[in-house]
Amino acid sequence: MRRMAYSFPEEVLEHVFSFIQSDNxxxxxxxxxxxxxxxERWCRRKIFVGNCYSVCPSMVIKRFPEVRSIELxxxxxxxxxxxxxxxxxxxxxxxxxxMASSYPWLQEIRLKRMVITDxxxxxxxxxxxxxxxxxxxxCEGFSTDGLVAIAANCRNLRELDLRESEVEDFNGxxxxxFPDTYTSLVSLNISCLGSEVSFSALERLVGRCPNLRTxxxxxxxxxxRIANLLSRVPQLVELGTGAYSSEMRxxxxxxxxxxxxxxxxxxxxxxxxxxxPACLPAVYPTCTRxxxxxxxxxxxxxxxxxxxxxxxxxxxxxxxxxxxxxxxLEAIAASCKDLRELRVFPSDPFGVEVEPxxxxxxxxxxxxxxxxxxxxxxxxxxxxxxNAALITIARNRPNMTRFRLCIIEPRTPDYLxxxxxxxxxxxxxxxxxxxxxxxxxxxxTDRVFEYIGTYANKLEMxxxxxxxxxxxxxxxxxxxxxxxRKLEIRDCPFGDKALLANAAKLETMRSLWMSSxxxxxxxxxxxxxxxxxxNVEVIDERGPPDSxxxxxxxxxxxxxxxxxxARLDMPDFVWTMDEDSAVGxx
Amino acid sequence: xxxxxxxxxxxxxxxxxxxxxxxxxxxxxVTKKRPLLHTNQTSNANNISSHQEExxxxxxxxxxxxxxxxxxxxxxxxxxxxxxxxxLYVKVSMDGAPYLRKIDLKVYxxxxxxxxxxxxxxxxKVGEYCEREGYNGSDYVPTYEDKDGDWxxxxxxxxxxxxxxxxxxxxxxGSEAKGLGCGM
Numbered sequence: 222m223r224r225m226a227y228s229f230p231e232e233v234l235e236h237v238f239s240f241i242q243s244d245n246x247x248x249x250x251x252x253x254x255x256x257x258x259x260x261e262r263w264c265r266r267k268i269f270v271g272n273c274y275s276v277c278p279s280m281v282i283k284r285f286p287e288v289r290s291i292e293l294x295x296x297x298x299x300x301x302x303x304x305x306x307x308x309x310x311x312x313x314x315x316x317x318x319x320m321a322s323s324y325p326w327l328q329e330i331r332l333k334r335m336v337i338t339d340x341x342x343x344x345x346x347x348x349x350x351x352x353x354x355x356x357x358x359x360c361e362g363f364s365t366d367g368l369v370a371i372a373a374n375c376r377n378l379r380e381l382d383l384r385e386s387e388v389e390d391f392n393g394x395x396x397x398x399f400p401d402t403y404t405s406l407v408s409l410n411i412s413c414l415g416s417e418v419s420f421s422a423l424e425r426l427v428g429r430c431p432n433l434r435t436x437x438x439x440x441x442x443x444x445x446r447i448a449n450l451l452s453r454v455p456q457l458v459e460l461g462t463g464a465y466s467s468e469m470r471x472x473x474x475x476x477x478x479x480x481x482x483x484x485x486x487x488x489x490x491x492x493x494x495x496x497x498p499a500c501l502p503a504v505y506p507t508c509t510r511x512x513x514x515x516x517x518x519x520x521x522x523x524x525x526x527x528x529x530x531x532x533x534x535x536x537x538x539x540x541x542x543x544x545x546x547x548x549x550l551e552a553i554a555a556s557c558k559d560l561r562e563l564r565v566f567p568s569d570p571f572g573v574e575v576e577p578x579x580x581x582x583x584x585x586x587x588x589x590x591x592x593x594x595x596x597x598x599x600x601x602x603x604x605x606x607x608n609a610a611l612i613t614i615a616r617n618r619p620n621m622t623r624f625r626l627c628i629i630e631p632r633t634p635d636y637l638x639x640x641x642x643x644x645x646x647x648x649x650x651x652x653x654x655x656x657x658x659x660x661x662x663x664x665x666t667d668r669v670f671e672y673i674g675t676y677a678n679k680l681e682m683x684x685x686x687x688x689x690x691x692x693x694x695x696x697x698x699x700x701x702x703x704x705x706r707k708l709e710i711r712d713c714p715f716g717d718k719a720l721l722a723n724a725a726k727l728e729t730m731r732s733l734w735m736s737s738x739x740x741x742x743x744x745x746x747x748x749x750x751x752x753x754x755x756n757v758e759v760i761d762e763r764g765p766p767d768s769x770x771x772x773x774x775x776x777x778x779x780x781x782x783x784x785x786x787a788r789l790d791m792p793d794f795v796w797t798m799d800e801d802s803a804v805g806x807x
Numbered sequence: 808x809x810x811x812x813x814x815x816x817x818x819x820x821x822x823x824x825x826x827x828x829x830x831x832x833x834x835x836x837v838t839k840k841r842p843l844l845h846t847n848q849t850s851n852a853n854n855i856s857s858h859q860e861e862x863x864x865x866x867x868x869x870x871x872x873x874x875x876x877x878x879x880x881x882x883x884x885x886x887x888x889x890x891x892x893x894x895l896y897v898k899v900s901m902d903g904a905p906y907l908r909k910i911d912l913k914v915y916x917x918x919x920x921x922x923x924x925x926x927x928x929x930x931x932k933v934g935e936y937c938e939r940e941g942y943n944g945s946d947y948v949p950t951y952e953d954k955d956g957d958w959x960x961x962x963x964x965x966x967x968x969x970x971x972x973x974x975x976x977x978x979x980x981g982s983e984a985k986g987l988g989c990g991m
Contacts, residue, residue: 302872385879413879570874570881602874629874
């Protein structure tokens with residue numbers, strides 16, 4: 222048998238491995254034998270690090286010397302909702318400096334929830350001659366000055382995507398720094414930027430890039446300039462408009478409608494800030510081609526929304542505000558038979574009005590679950606829910622893979638029976654056997670966690686808020702859910718017992734976040750002491766946890782597995798519990 | 808057109824429910840849907856970090872990061888709300904009735920809607936309005952105090968002018984309203 226492993230020259234093995242892209246498969250290959258491990262590590266081109274602190278750059282570089290593409294994620298997901306104090310971490314700088322010297326041929330950097338400075342951007346621009354792709358998703362720490370460096374130096378840049386990042390936006394001049402000789406742009410997403418980019422520079426840029434497929438503009442781009450822009454990019458596939466309103470003089474309207482019609486490949490639309498409903502018909506010609514539509518900024522009412530969306534018979538992905546209302550969702554259920562993903566965002570999340578401002582209830586979601594047989598991904602904000610509705614949805618859509626429900630008022634019971642929603646979510650996990658992601662809300666007891674622990678075998682990510690009665694709830698999750706990777710919990714009465722009893726489980730997961738729960742400092746220390754391959758981070762802005770009794774609950778807790786040991790860049794409100802934190806010493 | 812309203816010292820005689828000196832914010836006996844919430848750990852004295860900017864309206868309890876919406880989405884609405892005019896609440900009183908109401912003038916598109924709403928609120932009929940003779944056939948006459956402190960008949964000026972100048976509304980008893988007429 223040993224001879225078999227050597228019977229293929231390395232070049233052949235490498236060639237075979239080049240067809241294998243998935244990280245999991247690559248990891249499996251590397252475990253077959255030492256020679257396969259060697260061949261594989263030399264030919265791995267793409268690396269994904271789900272938690273930038275789980276490994277250090279030097280270890281990655283040492284094992285995989287020829288990487289061309291790297292993806293890193295930094296802060297915990299709850300940072301999106303301001304639960305992670307600023308300065309917590311997620312700095313990409315050490316990675317960039319390490320790669321600048323070791324990966325001169327690096328082509329792609331994709332970051333999510335990381336802090337990247339202008340210095341980093343300059344280093345990227347100068348160090349990687351063949352740099353192609355920069356995606357900064359929900360990142361922060363940089364300004365438009367850093368973008369100047371990218372625009373001016375990255376001659377082969379194909380993709381520049383700043384989605385949802387917080388950019389210090391000095392002005393729009395950076396765009397003018399793309400040289401006239403630069404023609405390789407394929408995808409540009411600047412939708413998060415506040416200021417006006419130089420419009421003539423933009424027009425010239427898109428005009429000279431024949432491969433441009435994706436153009437997501439920012440709010441500052443006026444609607445009446447879009448037609449002109451589009452006429453230069455008839456091959457465009459994805460368009461994000463700016464503010465979607467103008468006086469709509471007749472010729473502006475017809476120019477826009479004409480330009481839109483002319484883009485025969487256009488299949489994705491977004492933007493639509495400040496929509497003037499009178500301008501909407503300009504995009505009607507694209508409706509039958511659209512597969513993706515993001516109207517989540519469009520503050521227009523149900524009739525206009527419905528009229529637009531119900532023409533989109535090939536729609537697969539829809540993001541919309543709750544202005545769509547139950548009636549609009551019913552129309553979608555009838556017209557958009559190919560729908561796979563639906564996200565309904567709240568227009569009035571803080572409920573200033575006593576009465577709901579829109580007629581969107583559980584019924585809308587039920588309708589879509591009935592009419593759209595391919596629906597598999599849902600994010601739904603609403604104000605009422607019932608077990609009956611959830612059970613119906615579960616039975617209608619056993620193919621659901623992502624289900625995130627947010628009932629806006631915490632601990633809201635089934636509005637019909639006033640019971641907890643345990644049964645409803647239980648039905649979801651029981652029927653939807655491939656469920657990978659779940660977010661809970663409403664009134665929930667430990668019972669729901671028993672259902673989840675028992676049935677949710679494929680669940681990878683679970684988000685919990687204001688739920689459960691006792692440690693038993695957490696114990697059900699941690700002792701079940703064999704594929705759980707990420708668990709995030711806030712404001713639940715979960716404490717020491719469940720955590721300590723399931724310590725080993727934590728090493729099989731990427732991370733656990735718990736805030737405003739009942740975990741004591743003592744338990745954190747114990748966990749840190751017993752589990753050297755976990756970083757147990759206590760985040761507490763009241764000052765050192767040592768200054769309080771050990772039984773005192775910590776504000777926030779972030780636990781993640783790592784082979785890199787405690788990180789060295791913690792701010793003064795984060796403490797790592799490590800082997801040296803002995804219980805009883807303080 | 809002007810009534811000597813100031814001489815009557817209306818503020819002192821305003822009858823309303825509630826302790827003296829308190830504002831009657833809303834209709835009585837309406838239960839607000841959202842009770843005050845507290846984060847559930849008593850040992851966590853103050854979870855709100857100085858770094859976290861939650862732009863919640865002051866009437867709602869501070870629940871950091873809930874509902875789970877990205878900041879940039881909230882910012883989109885804030886802009887929208889401040890661009891659109893804020894609600895225009897004015898007090899409405901009815902002679903003889905022991906309570907005040909408040910209404911949002913922005914909600915109504917014109918006089919007919921406003922009058923209908925007041926009719927429903929106070930259970931009365933406003934009668935026929937005509938420019939020459941004011942309100943006929945009604946016990947109560949809708950009047951309002953404008954920016955200058957003058958009491959005017961509701962309906963005399965164009966709607967937009969009315970909404971920008973109206974400070975409060977009063978359903979005046981027919982007999983008292985004789986001084987208000989049309990035709991300035």
